[in-house]
Every structure is written in C-alpha cells, then in structure tokens.
Amino acid sequence: MNAPTVSFEFFPPQNLEASFRLWDTVQTLAPLDPSFVSVTYGAGGTTRDLTRDAVATLHKSSGLNVAAHLTCVNATREETLAIARDFAEAGVREIVALRGDAPKGQDRFTAMAGGFANSLELIEALAATGDFKIRVGAYPDRHPEAASARADIDWLKAKLDAGASEAITQFFFEADTFFRFRDDCAAAGITAPIIPGILPIESWKGTRNFAKRCGTKVPAWMEDAFDKAERDGRSDLLATAICTELCSELMDGGAPALHFYTLNRPELTRDVCHALGVTPKLELQNVA
Template sequence: MTVPSVSFEFFPPRDLEASFRLWDTVQVLAPLSPRFVSVTYGAGGTTRELTRDAVATLHKSSGLKVAAHLTCVDATREETLGIANEFAKAGVQDIVALRGDPPKGAERFTPHPDGFADSCELISALADKGDFTIRVGAYPDRHPDAADDQADIDWLKRKIDAGASEALTQFFFEAETFLRFRDKCAAAGITAPIIPGILPIENWGGVKRFATACGTPIPAWLDEAFAKAARDGREDLLATALCTEMCDELVGEGVDSLHFYTLNRPELTRDVCFALGVVPEVKLENVA
C-alpha cells in the first residue's frame, strides 16, 4: 500500500487552556513526521497577533516546518508585509497566502484602501521578496464569491502564476469531488501540486454549519449516516471509517499527500493516519 505524506493545520490559541490543547495536539501528531504544519488566521484576521506568536513558538520549540497563514483582511500592504518580515526574521520560510474571510458583520470582502486587492497581489508581493515557499487555497466546490466553477480554476491558475508553488484545498465530503477538480485543473494547464484538504468529522453538527458557511455541499447520504450513528452512539467510529475510506480512495487515485484540518483535536486525525500506514518511525538500537 502506498503511504501518503501528511501535513496538519492548527488554530492559534486564544487563552491558556487552548495553548495547552495546541501543544498536546502537536505532541500527538509530530511523531508522524508531517511535511509541515500550518497555523490559521481567525475569520477577518482576528487572530493576527496570536497566529504570529504561535508560529514563532512552534517553529522554535517543535522542530517542525511551520507555515504561517497570511491574509489581506483589514490591513495595509505595509502592515501585511511587515508581518511577513517578522515571520522571515523568526526563521519561518513557509506562508499560506489567502485573501481571507470578510470581517464579522460584513457580507463580502472589501479591500483595505491601502491594502492588497486580492490574494494574487499578496502572492506576487511575497514572491518578489524571495523569502518564502508560498501555498494557496483551492476550492473543489464553488467558492461563495465565484461566478461559476471555472472561475475557481481560473483564480487558482492566477495564484500559481503569481508565485505560489502548491495549493491546499477546502475540505470536501466525497473523493470524487476532489478528483474531478484535479482533472479540470490539469486541463487548464495547472501543474503545481494540489493537496486535498481533509476534515475528520469530530462533531457532525458543527461541521454541517461550517460547510454551509463555506458553500460546501452536504451529501444527503452522509447526513443520514450520522443521524443513524448518533442513535447508536457510533459517531466516532463512523467518522474514522468514512475519513479513512475517502483518503484511501484518494491515495489509490495517485494522491501522494494529504493536508488535515485538525481543529486542535488530534485523536481522530491520528487514527486515520494510522489506518493509512502513516505511523511514527521506530528507531531500532544496534544490539552488540
């Protein structure tokens, strides 16, 4: 069986308890030797400073390659590139460059008068600095602001052409969704790696709300399956089985890397990785 490489996304902690949870999450998943781990911004850039601090701390203390999220929301170009400079000074060489979600209460993204107009402008400015490996977002299901499915592919090509080297997708619920998207991207001339974003379902109600906000379609069969599992008290078992099955199908179709949205709850992600053959390396001591 082909064993994929993995990467993990974390939230920045908002308080002391959350800081312990993040560190526990890192301790559980670090032995799986991820390609990198990323730390998000909150909606509307609300955790900008928390993200910066968490990235610096993880980079210094964990031994992992850390990618920092950076968005265009509510900041001037100077402020945004200033944060990028701080990452570079801290030794962080990977950035996930995103337009970002609108601030709370706003229906649509509106650029700061002195800020980047969109993610492509941000990517281009970061690429000109030459300090970073730049990853970007991709959307197998239509982004809420996209006019049609092709618009998402056109935007992704623009982001790659602006200087990004890899794309991480929004989560999805069926492997076929990603595989169709990958084929369309290849047909559009996109050659950069497109890594599927995987969301293990810790809480189905919360995931449904998240999916609705992101414009991710929810298959009727999946809603029915979790309703039945809830009656039987088997939600975790179902979540592990479904996520493992989907990842296994992706790997069988040639996907060699997976990016997990952990929500700082590592157990389900760890269990899925184990099922896929992603396990801690065992170092054997020489016996004289």
C-alpha cells in the first residue's frame, strides 16, 4: 500500500496558550506534507475573526496550503462574502463551506435576517465569485436533522452540483460505514471525490459524547475495548491501533485521501500517519 495523501484540520486559538498549542501542532504535522490544512469556525460562528486571523497567519508563515472554514451562522450574506473576499485578498483560495451549528442556547439553526439560509446558498454565492475551490461536509451516518440517509445524499449532490468539488465526511468508526456511503453516493450520480474524515481518539469519553451529538454510531466492540483499555492504562495504544487499522482499511478500499480532525493535539495523528508510511518531507517555514 502506498502512503496516503493526508490533510489536517486545526482549531483557531482563543488565547495565548492555545496559540502556542496551534503552532506546536503545525510544527508537528506540517513536515508530513499535507495536501491542505483547514481552520474551523467555532460553534455559532464564535471564532469568525480568530479563524480569519489564523488562516491568514498560517498561509503567510507556514508555506502550507490553507483552507478556511466559512459558515452561514450569525452573519448577513454581505458580511459572509466580505470575509470570503478577505480570504481571497490574503491569497487563500480554498474554502470549506458549511451551514454551521446553531449558536449557543439555540436548538436548531435559524438564518439571521439577510443571511444565507443554508450551505447550498453559500456554495452558490462562493462559486459565482470564481475565486475558490470549495469543499463541503458529508455524513456517512445520518445527520441528526436529516429526514433520511437518502436525504443526506441528495443534499450532498445538490451542494456538489452548486459548485463544490470535493466532500469531507463527518468522522465514523468503521470502514464499512464509509464504503456503504460512498457506494450509495455513486449510485445517486455523485462522481466528486469523497474524503473520509478521521478522528483519532484522544479521549474516549469525550469522543463518545461528541459522537452522540453528531449522530455518529458507536460500535459495541469499541465500548468494550476502551473500557478494558482504560482499566489497564492502555487507551493510547488502543486508540493508535484502532485509528491505524481504520485508515489502512480505507486506503485498501480505495479512499482518495484521509482528512484528520486533529483537535490541535497532533501526537496521535502523527503516530498514525507514520504507521501508514507518511514520513516527514518538508521543513516548516519560520514565522515572519
């Protein structure tokens, strides 16, 4: 098996300590020559300015291909497109376009007056500028707000038809989950690359709770395995083994690349990449 193409997702820092953690994460993972790195928005658009600053700094200082997350939350159309223009002017030409989660205290997303109603409208507007390569989210396990698994696939196709060129999936725990989804997408006429999103398990309790909120199915065997590993103090070893095996199965099954949700904790992601044959290739540029 050839070493896979990889990419990484980072969080924007919200304080000085987090800034150091982000830069340590970049220093650890940049030598693995990712095809791109992305920087998220916080829930409810809470890190909009931080994301913009982090994207611009990484683009200028790291030498990496940086993609910015952009959502529809808590902003008018003009405000959102102004942020997109800022990205373009800074030389950032890739966007991960998402509807975004509901702001804190709200149960469901509601578009603000004058804002984009959904990710499809955002994608159409970004595509019309001609400035960006656009990636979108995809859901191998049904999105909590979707009427059905088929509705998820139909919505993904609409987003790709509107101008997106690739999709990155929500995380999942078994390769067959991705393969079933990929095959269902192909049957629906989707031809764009679908990149599996990988969440290395830094904390089983935190990951399990996150999965519940996202609608990601947790296999019973993982519950049992981590219960035993935590008693024996071997959670890190188990997490590395499970993630490496998942990625190997995905690559053997024809996944076009792997996108890692790093949570700005790079060690496990680095170890998994090394196990897959992804070895350091680049020297990180110094911050100017």
